[in-house]
Every structure is written in structure tokens, then in C-alpha cells.
Amino acid sequence: MKNIQNIGLGIFLIGLTIFTSLIFLGKYEVSPELFESFISNKDIKSELFINDIKSNIVDKEYTNPFSFSSEIRSALDNANATHKQNSEWDKVIWDKPHSFSYEITKRAGTGLIKENKGLFWWLTFGLGILGALMYIIPNVITLGPAGIKNNGIWFNQATNRGWIGWFAFIFLVGFYLLLYFAPDYIVNWTYIVDPLSERISGNSASQWYLYGFMYCVVMTVMAVRMYIKYRHNKYQILRTTSVLFFQIVFAFLIPEILVRFEKPWYDFKNAFPLDYDFFYSWNLDQLIASGGLGLFILIWGIVLTLVIVPVMVYFFGKRWYCSWVCGCGGLAETLGDPYRQLSDKSLKSWKLERWLVHGVLVFALIMTGLTLYAYLSGAEGVLGIKTQSIQDIYGFLIGAIFAGVIGTGFYPIFGNRVWCRFGCPLAAYMGIVQRFKSRFRITTNGGQCISCGNCSTYCEQGIDVRAYAQKGENIVRASCVGCGICSAVCPRGVLKLENGPEYGRINPTQILLGNDVNLMDLVNQK
Amino acid sequence: MEHIVIIGNGISGVTAARHIRKLSNKKITIVSAETDYFFSRTALMYVYMGHMKFEHTQPYENWFWKKNRIDLKKGYVKTVETKSKTLHFANGDTLQFDKLIIATGSKPNKFGWPGQDLDGVTGMYHKQDLDNLEKYAPNNKVCKRAVIVGGGLIGIELAEMLHSRNIPVTFLVREDSFWNGVLPEGESAMVNREILDNGIDIRLGVNLKEIKADENGKVNSIVVTETDEEIPCDVVGLTAGVSPNIDFIKDSDIETSRGVKVNRFLETNIKDIYAIGDCAEQHEGINQRRPIEAVWYTGRMMGETVAQTICENRIAYKPGHWFNSAKFMDIEYQTYGWVWAQPKDNEARFYWEHESGKKCIHLNYDKNTREFIGINTFGVRMRHDFFDKVLRENRSVDYALEHLADANFDPEFYRLHEKEIVAKFNQENNTNIQLKKKSWKRIFQTS
Numbered sequence: 001m002k003n004i005q006n007i008g009l010g011i012f013l014i015g016l017t018i019f020t021s022l023i024f025l026g027k028y029e030v031s032p033e034l035f036e037s038f039i040s041n042k043d044i045k046s047e048l049f050i051n052d053i054k055s056n057i058v059d060k061e062y063t064n065p066f067s068f069s070s071e072i073r074s075a076l077d078n079a080n081a082t083h084k085q086n087s088e089w090d091k092v093i094w095d096k097p098h099s100f101s102y103e104i105t106k107r108a109g110t111g112l113i114k115e116n117k118g119l120f121w122w123l124t125f126g127l128g129i130l131g132a133l134m135y136i137i138p139n140v141i142t143l144g145p146a147g148i149k150n151n152g153i154w155f156n157q158a159t160n161r162g163w164i165g166w167f168a169f170i171f172l173v174g175f176y177l178l179l180y181f182a183p184d185y186i187v188n189w190t191y192i193v194d195p196l197s198e199r200i201s202g203n204s205a206s207q208w209y210l211y212g213f214m215y216c217v218v219m220t221v222m223a224v225r226m227y228i229k230y231r232h233n234k235y236q237i238l239r240t241t242s243v244l245f246f247q248i249v250f251a252f253l254i255p256e257i258l259v260r261f262e263k264p265w266y267d268f269k270n271a272f273p274l275d276y277d278f279f280y281s282w283n284l285d286q287l288i289a290s291g292g293l294g295l296f297i298l299i300w301g302i303v304l305t306l307v308i309v310p311v312m313v314y315f316f317g318k319r320w321y322c323s324w325v326c327g328c329g330g331l332a333e334t335l336g337d338p339y340r341q342l343s344d345k346s347l348k349s350w351k352l353e354r355w356l357v358h359g360v361l362v363f364a365l366i367m368t369g370l371t372l373y374a375y376l377s378g379a380e381g382v383l384g385i386k387t388q389s390i391q392d393i394y395g396f397l398i399g400a401i402f403a404g405v406i407g408t409g410f411y412p413i414f415g416n417r418v419w420c421r422f423g424c425p426l427a428a429y430m431g432i433v434q435r436f437k438s439r440f441r442i443t444t445n446g447g448q449c450i451s452c453g454n455c456s457t458y459c460e461q462g463i464d465v466r467a468y469a470q471k472g473e474n475i476v477r478a479s480c481v482g483c484g485i486c487s488a489v490c491p492r493g494v495l496k497l498e499n500g501p502e503y504g505r506i507n508p509t510q511i512l513l514g515n516d517v518n519l520m521d522l523v524n525q526k
Numbered sequence: 527m528e529h530i531v532i533i534g535n536g537i538s539g540v541t542a543a544r545h546i547r548k549l550s551n552k553k554i555t556i557v558s559a560e561t562d563y564f565f566s567r568t569a570l571m572y573v574y575m576g577h578m579k580f581e582h583t584q585p586y587e588n589w590f591w592k593k594n595r596i597d598l599k600k601g602y603v604k605t606v607e608t609k610s611k612t613l614h615f616a617n618g619d620t621l622q623f624d625k626l627i628i629a630t631g632s633k634p635n636k637f638g639w640p641g642q643d644l645d646g647v648t649g650m651y652h653k654q655d656l657d658n659l660e661k662y663a664p665n666n667k668v669c670k671r672a673v674i675v676g677g678g679l680i681g682i683e684l685a686e687m688l689h690s691r692n693i694p695v696t697f698l699v700r701e702d703s704f705w706n707g708v709l710p711e712g713e714s715a716m717v718n719r720e721i722l723d724n725g726i727d728i729r730l731g732v733n734l735k736e737i738k739a740d741e742n743g744k745v746n747s748i749v750v751t752e753t754d755e756e757i758p759c760d761v762v763g764l765t766a767g768v769s770p771n772i773d774f775i776k777d778s779d780i781e782t783s784r785g786v787k788v789n790r791f792l793e794t795n796i797k798d799i800y801a802i803g804d805c806a807e808q809h810e811g812i813n814q815r816r817p818i819e820a821v822w823y824t825g826r827m828m829g830e831t832v833a834q835t836i837c838e839n840r841i842a843y844k845p846g847h848w849f850n851s852a853k854f855m856d857i858e859y860q861t862y863g864w865v866w867a868q869p870k871d872n873e874a875r876f877y878w879e880h881e882s883g884k885k886c887i888h889l890n891y892d893k894n895t896r897e898f899i900g901i902n903t904f905g906v907r908m909r910h911d912f913f914d915k916v917l918r919e920n921r922s923v924d925y926a927l928e929h930l931a932d933a934n935f936d937p938e939f940y941r942l943h944e945k946e947i948v949a950k951f952n953q954e955n956n957t958n959i960q961l962k963k964k965s966w967k968r969i970f971q972t973s
Contacts, residue, residue: 145723145724145856147855147856150575150577151575154577154579232856233937234937234940234941235937235938235939238939445910445911445935446909446910446911447823447827447910448851450822450823450851451537451566451568451585452566452568452569453566453569453572453578453585456582466585484938487937489577491853492851492852492853492858493858493907493908496935496937496938497937497938498938500969501967503970510545510548510830511830512827513846513911513914514846514847514849515830515831515845515846516842516843516844516846517846517918519831519841
């Protein structure tokens with residue numbers, strides 16, 4: 001069994017190495033025809049840029065995306081600088097340089113990978129999936145009988161912030177930086193998912209399609225791991241199935257199929273303010289222009305945030321979203337599960353968490369308020385602040401850096417819910433409802449707690465669960481996403497997630513059940 | 527300002543300190559020779575198994591003590607001078623107290639076995655035992671086999687620990703079935719099976735004769751009394767129970783027997799000196815409890831109680847109904863009320879076991895009055911609140927069964943067995959108990 005696992009690990013690493021090295025392969029060449037069609041497509045009016053490209057890049061072969069992209073971007077920068085100096089505003093190309101370069105690069109690529117998309121899919125995704133499953137599935141036997149088997153987690157370099165963890169951290173952060181800020185470097189990755197993309201939406205794959213597809217693959221493989229690890233725990237099995245379903249169907253398939261029918265890309269479960277650009281003017285315009293479905297999406301999005309989310313949180317706690325539906329939560333609960341013990345449990349980090357997460361919520365609301373004001377009034381901004389620049393700052397700081405680079409990249413260092421805990425504005429909103437108006441709580445079972453600390457250690461949200469359990473107090477915390485692992489790892493059956501009457505839900509105690517009844521009354525009723 | 531000194535930074539001493547702080551402004555000092563900060567002893571096993579780091583076993587962050595003005599002193603108390611109210615430390619330090627709480631816990635039993643103090647012989651109680659284990663049994667290359675002597679809760683935990691590092695374990699149990707002085711036959715047999723299922727070589731009904739050393743004074747093998755079999759091993763775990771850790775006061779005026787003798791107010795025979803937790807011995811057991819109770823929560827309850835007494839609200843220690851819990855490998859165990867290993871004359875029993883052989887419940891009730899006396903539950907979690915109320919209100923076994931759905935505390939979506947249990951009871955006892963649907967209203971009346 002150990003051999004199968006080691007071979008699996010080897011195959012996985014080969015797949016990963018091939019995947020990584022694809023960035024450096026392939027050739028890039030812009031033919032005159034390609035460039036002409038690009039110019040007319042993008043409606044480029046800058047003759048400076050056109051001439052620059054024609055004389056320096058067209059018909060020249062590049063062997064890596066970096067030098068190719070760098071030349072395109074410098075041509076763009078030079079042209080724009082001149083146009084701006086001369087106030088030739090209609091000639092300026094406003095696209096973000098890397099996104100602009102991506103569009104050319106995606107078409108300009110040639111060679112091995114573009115010609116063998118299927119083969120390279122198998123060499124990367126195929127080997128990765130196969131290897132990972134060979135590593136994971138023997139756990140049915142190697143972990144021993146079903147039950148909590150966290151043996152050796154703190155001795156393992158991958159899960160105790162050891163060198164493997166740091167390596168994974170660098171890899172993930174690098175991946176997200178490329179994905180968000182330099183998509184033109186990773187066109188080769190997008191080629192290998194082109195065939196699938198074309199089959200679903202009819203379009204070739206963008207970097208976001210690639211990301212969505214990878215997301216589904218990673219979640220599926222790591223869900224298999226969850227099914228094995230928690231095969232004795234039906235709550236975990238159902239929850240894992242649920243997040244997997246919502247990711248694949250709602251976040252991936254439905255939006256792509258909508259695109260196929262020339263409808264706007266929309267993830268029906270992605271609620272504002274997590275879906276922070278829902279009220280951006282381009283989205284509202286697109287929805288309004290898309291007829292009945294667009295209007296339905298517009299109303300659905302508003303009802304989801306204002307009615308469905310709080311009502312569901314009232315009945316079930318925010319877990320209904322965070323650990324049963326949400327895509328970010330879904331990745332955290334599958335790919336992130338091996339890292340849950342790394343979240344910081346100190347009081348300091350709780351304080352930081354409250355400032356940050358509510359800060360992001362306020363930021364999102366102010367930004368949206370300004371956006372809507374601008375949209376309805378037709379103004380460009382308020383009090384001299386351009387809505388566009390606030391949106392850009394939010395998109396960069398929160399949407400890309402916080403949610404992506406830090407949110408997932410930091411899994412191996414700060415645990416798997418960094419974004420959900422410190423950054424997600426939707427989580428902040430639901431947290432307020434959960435804390436003050438909800439039936440959800442984690443019940444503490446009388447006086448059974450032995451303060452062992454498994455619950456706190458494995459809480460991905462960094463809640464010091466034990467601090468409550470050892471006082472016989474129910475856990476009613478805004479940040480709890482109801483993953484149920486504290487209850488699973490408790491060796492004494494102390495914790496149970498439940499939805500019950502609000503009365504008695506918050507029950508601060510000093511003396512626990514089991515002691516003198518009169519003493520309990522005396523102390524607890526003070 | 528009155529100075530309260532507490533010897534021992536375990537759950538009893540720390541609970542007492544916390545509650546004294548809540549109730550007063552007295553100066554508080556906690557003395558310990560074991561560790562700088564309070565940690566959960568019951569969690570040491572998870573550190574060895576790699577589930578947690580040692581820091582995770584500490585329930586309070588390190589700033590907690592200063593913030594709450596609880597002074598911590600590391601040192602080993604050698605003698606207690608009661609007349610001058612002075613503690614003398616092994617390093618020559620002294621400490622004056624106005625009131626003293628002895629909360630020094632237990633130490634593993636050693637029954638004078640030859641070789642019991644060799645290198646590689648360890649209990650599983652103190653932080654130092656964990657360090658020892660890390661030294662002598664870091665993996666299955668250094669430790670090719672370990673032998674555990676004594677089949678109680680700590681013994682099976684130690685077996686699970688060593689097993690987690692793939693170290694072969696031989697488990698010598700004096701009784702002819704695991705822990706059958708406490709567990710009835712069905713439950714005990716279930717644990718025997720669980721131990722075997724985990725590949726542990728359990729030997730029932732055998733005793734340790736001696737531990738043999740190699741040339742370096744380290745464990746080399748053990749010999750079994752009954753068969754004279756010699757089992758080579760690198761580590762021997764002594765887990766044949768614990769006894770109060772009170773050697774340092776044997777020569778003082780404080781009355782001791784096995785433990786420090788205390789009255790119902792947890793006061794010793796010397797004014798202003800109290801004893802709580804594992805090291806305290808009641809003159810008579812309370813409500814069929816033992817005079818010495820080495821249980822986590824009783825230590826905590828004594829701490830809660832003695833704090834009141836020290837803060838001018840003198841109250842007796844009155845533990846409520848008995849409960850406890852443990853985990854045997856993968857099988858969780860909870861108990862509420864009394865289910866003795868052998869039924870008493872007035873008692874009737876009902877036993878249900880799930881077809882998997884990994885879950886069971888065992889009910890104990892009065893034959894004549896049908897009053898509920900206790901329940902053992904294996905692999906099924908139950909609500910403490912529920913059974914405490916059943917016991918407080920002297921409810922019948924029929925009531926408990928009718929409301930079994932209220933009692934269940936398993937995670938959501940778990941398969942429930944109440945119907946099956948009630949049907950079996952009805953069939954065996956010719957009764958017609960109807961299971962009621964779970965009711966939040968009733969559940970919340972109980973708390």
C-alpha cells in the first residue's frame with residue numbers, strides 16, 4: 001500500500017512538473033493576417049502601436065511568453081505615452097497591459113502544446129489526477145479502521161509549516177500571481193483545456209475557464225480524500241458532496257452553458273457582497289440587455305442577498321452557505337482540509353479578524369453605494385472620487401490579492417480559511433446575523449469537556465472552541481462556518497452543531513453541569 | 527492581602543485559582559514542578575500521536591496569568607511547615623501562605639516489580655513521561671516492541687499512542703476481560719475486540735513478574751508471571767492505576783491516608799489548609815462515589831467549590847450525579863448514573879448492541895420501582911443534560927426510553943437507533959413503550 005502511495009506521489013509530481021514547465025515551452029509568432037484581424041477586432045486606432053508591432057514583432061518567432069509579452073507591453077506603453085502627451089485620447093489603448101498581451105499571445109502561440117492539446121491534458125491533469133488518487137485511495141487501508149486519524153499531522157513537513165508547506169505556499173502564491181496579473185504567461189495552460197471549453201461554451205478557454213476547471217478537478221480529487229478520512233461521519237460526507245455539487249454545477253457548468261446560449265456568465269449561488277461586481281455598471285447593463293433571464297438574475301441576486309441569505313442563516317447558521325454551498329468554502333474544505341490546524345487561535349488574531357473582515361464589508365458597501373449612485377445619477381464619482389478608481393482598488397486589493405493570492409496561497413501557512421475568516425464581506429454579513437439572530441449554535445454537552453484542545457486545534461476559523469466547551473458554554477461565534485470538525489475530533493462527545501430555539505442559545509456559565517445544583521444556581525444566576 | 531498558595535497547576539488548582547480571582551482580590555500563587563503553564567493532562571496522548579503540539583494542550587494563553595494576577599512559581603515543594611505556614615522548596619526557597627490548597631494530583635502506581643525503575647520504564651501521566659516516551663519510543667526502529675502493564679483507561683490510551691507510531695504493543699491485563707471491574711461483560715468484550723482489531727497483542731488474565739535490563743540498565747524484556755514467558759521489549763508502560771501524589775506532606779501535621787484526608791468542605795485537619803482533586807481523600811465516598819476520585823471533572827468541581835469556601839462562602843462539596851466519558855481507540859464511551867460491572871440485587875439491566883459490534887447501550891434500573899439508575903453508551907453520544915435531569919427527577923427507565931430521541935447527541939444526519947432499542951426493550955420486557963419524537967421544547971426545559 002505504501003508503495004502504491006509512493007508511486008502515486010511520483011506520478012503526481014511528474015504531472016505537476018510537466019504542468020509547471022509548460023510555461024517555458026512553445027513558440028509565439030504573430031502573422032500579418034493574425035495581426036490585421038486583431039486590430040480590427042479590438043478596434044485599435046493607434047498607428048504608433050500598429051507600426052511598432054508590424055516592424056518589430058510580426059513574423060518574428062519568440063521561444064517564450066515572457067520576451068514576447070514584454071515587447072507587446074512596451075509597444076503599448078510607448079504608444080500610450082505619446083498619445084497621452086498629445087492628448088490623443090481616442091487613440092489610447094485603455095486595456096490592462098497583461099490582459100491585452102494575453103489576447104495576442106493566446107492567438108500567437110504555436111508549436112507542440114497547441115498542436116497536442118489532448119496529449120498534454122493527459123500529461124498534466126491526467127497524471128496529476130491519477131497520481132493523487134493513487135496516493136489518496138490506499139488511505140482506506142493505511143489509515144486503519146474508520147475514525148479520527150490525525151496521526152502525525154504535526155510531524156509532517158507538509159502540514160506543520162515545514163519545508164513542504166513553504167514550498168506549496170510559494171507555488172500557490174506564484175500560481176495566483178500569474179493567474180491574476182500575468183495571464184499572458186500561462187496561455188499554454190489554457191490551450192490544454194481548450195477542447196473541453198469549446199465543448200461546453202463553444203469558446204476557447206480563458207485563464208478563468210482554466211481556473212474554474214482546475215478548481216473543480218482539485219475539489220473532486222480532494223473530496224475523495226474527505227470521503228475516506230471522514231467515512232464514519234455522515235455530516236462530513238453530505239457536506240462534502242454538497243460543496244462539490246454546487247461548485248461543479250452552479251459555479252462551473254451553468255455559467256458556461258449560459259455563455260453558450262449567449263447569456264451573461266452568472267453563478268447563481270454567488271451572493272453579493274462576495275460577488276462584488278454584481279452592481280457594477282457593466283454588469284447591470286449586460287443583465288438589463290439580456291432580456292427575461294437578465295432581469296431574473298438581477299432580481300435573484302438582490303433577493304439572494306437581502307432575503308434568502310439572512311433567512312437561511314437564521315434557520316441554519318451561516319454554515320448553509322460557507323460549508324455547504326460556497327466555492328471558496330468548498331476549496332477550503334477539500335484542498336484546504338489538511339491545513340486546518342494552522343489557523344491562529346490567539347486572542348490577538350481574533351481582534352485582527354474582526355477589524356479586517358468588517359472593514360472589508362464596509363469597504364464593499366461603500367464602493368457599491370458609490371457605484372450605484374454613479375450609475376443612477378450618471379455622475380463619474382462622488383466628492384471628487386472616481387467610482388472607477390475605488391472599484392479598481394477593491395478589485396486589486398480584495399478581489400485578487402486578498403481572496404486569491406492570500407486567501408488560497410496562504411493555506412499551507414495560516415490555515416485554510418484565511419479569506420473566509422479575515423476577508424470575506426459576505427461572511428462578515430452572515431456572521432452578524434448568526435451572532436445576533438439565529439437558531440444555530442454548537443451545543444456543549446454539560447460537564448463532559450476535558451479541555452484536551454482537539455476542537456480548538458482543528459478549528460479552521462481559529463475559534464478557541466475549548467474556551468467555551470470547558471466552561472460548559474455553547475459556541476455562538478460570528479465566524480463559525482459550521483464545518484463540524486470540532487464535533488468530529490472531540491474524543492468525549494462534547495460538541496454538537498444544532499439549530500434550536502433561540503431561548504437559552506447563549507448561556508454563559510461559570511460552574512458546569514454535574515456540580516452541586518445549588519452552587520450552580522448561586523454562581524450562574526449572578 | 528491574604529495570600530492563597532496552590533500547589534499543583536492541574537485542572538483542580540487552576541480552577542480554584544480562577545474562581546478565587548473572580549470572587550476576590552486575594553494574592554494567588556500557583557506552584558508547580560512539572561510545567562510552567564497549565565496544560566490538559568488528558569491531551570498528552572495527542573501530542574505523542576502528532577494530533578497536537580504541546581502548546582495546544584494549554585487552555586489559556588501565556589498572558590492570561592499575569593492579566594488575572596495569578597502568580598506562577600516553578601519549584602518542587604519538599605516540605606510544608608503548617609505552624610509557620612511556610613513551604614520549603616527543594617532548591618532552598620521558601621514561600622509563606624495564609625491559606626494553602628494542595629492540588630498535587632496523582633502519580634502512577636508501581637507495585638514493587640523488579641526492574642520497575644529501569645530506563646525505558648514509564649508511566650503515562652506527567653509531561654516528563656511524554657518526554658521519556660519520545661526518548662525511548664520515538665519510532666519502531668528504536669522501540670521494536672512495547673509492553674503495557676495494567677488494563678485501565680491510561681493503559682489503552684498508551685496502547686493507542688504507540689500503535690499510532692506503528693510500534694508493536696503487548697498489553698498485559700490482570701483481569702480476564704478489559705476493565706471488567708468497571709464495565710459490564712458486554713461493554714468489556716466490545717473493548718477487547720476493539721483492541722484486537724487494532725492489531726494489539728492483548729493478554730488477558732496475566733501479571734507482570736519482572737522487568738529485565740540489558741547491560742546499560744535499560745529495559746530488555748519482561749517476564750509474565752503465569753507462563754514465565756519472556757517478551758523482549760524496549761519500553762514498558764506501567765499503567766496499573768494512579769495514587770495521590772502526596773509524599774512531600776507525609777511528614778507534616780496534615781492527616782493523610784492514601785490521599786490527603788478532607789472533610790466535605792475540602793478542609794484538611796489543619797486550619798487554612800485544603801486539598802482538592804486527585805490527591806484529596808474523602809472520609810467516606812459521596813453518593814456511591816469513591817473516596818478518591820481521579821477524574822478530570824471532579825478535580826474541576828472541587829476547585830469551583832473550594833474557591834467559594836476560601837472566599838468566605840463556606841460550602842460543602844456536593845457532586846451531582848455520576849457521569850464520565852472516555853474513548854477506547856475509535857469507540858467513544860459515555861456514562862450517566864451508575865451501571866456497575868455486576869448488577870446489584872435490586873437492579874435490572876437492558877443491553878442493546880448494534881450489529882456492527884461497535885455500538886451499544888446498557889441501561890440499569892430498579893427492578894421494583896423501575897427508577898432509572900444509569901446508562902452506559904458506546905459509539906452513541908448522549909446528552910448530559912437529559913440524563914442528569916432524568917436522575918434528578920427520579921424518572922423511570924420507561925421515561926428515559928420514551929425520550930431517547932431527546933437524549934441523542936450524535937452529529938446531525940447520523941443513523942439513529944432509538945426505534946430498534948425501544949423495540950428490543952419492549953420485546954424483552956413485554957412492555958409497550960412508544961418512542962416520542964425529538965422535542966426542542968423538552969430538551970430546553972432540561973437546562
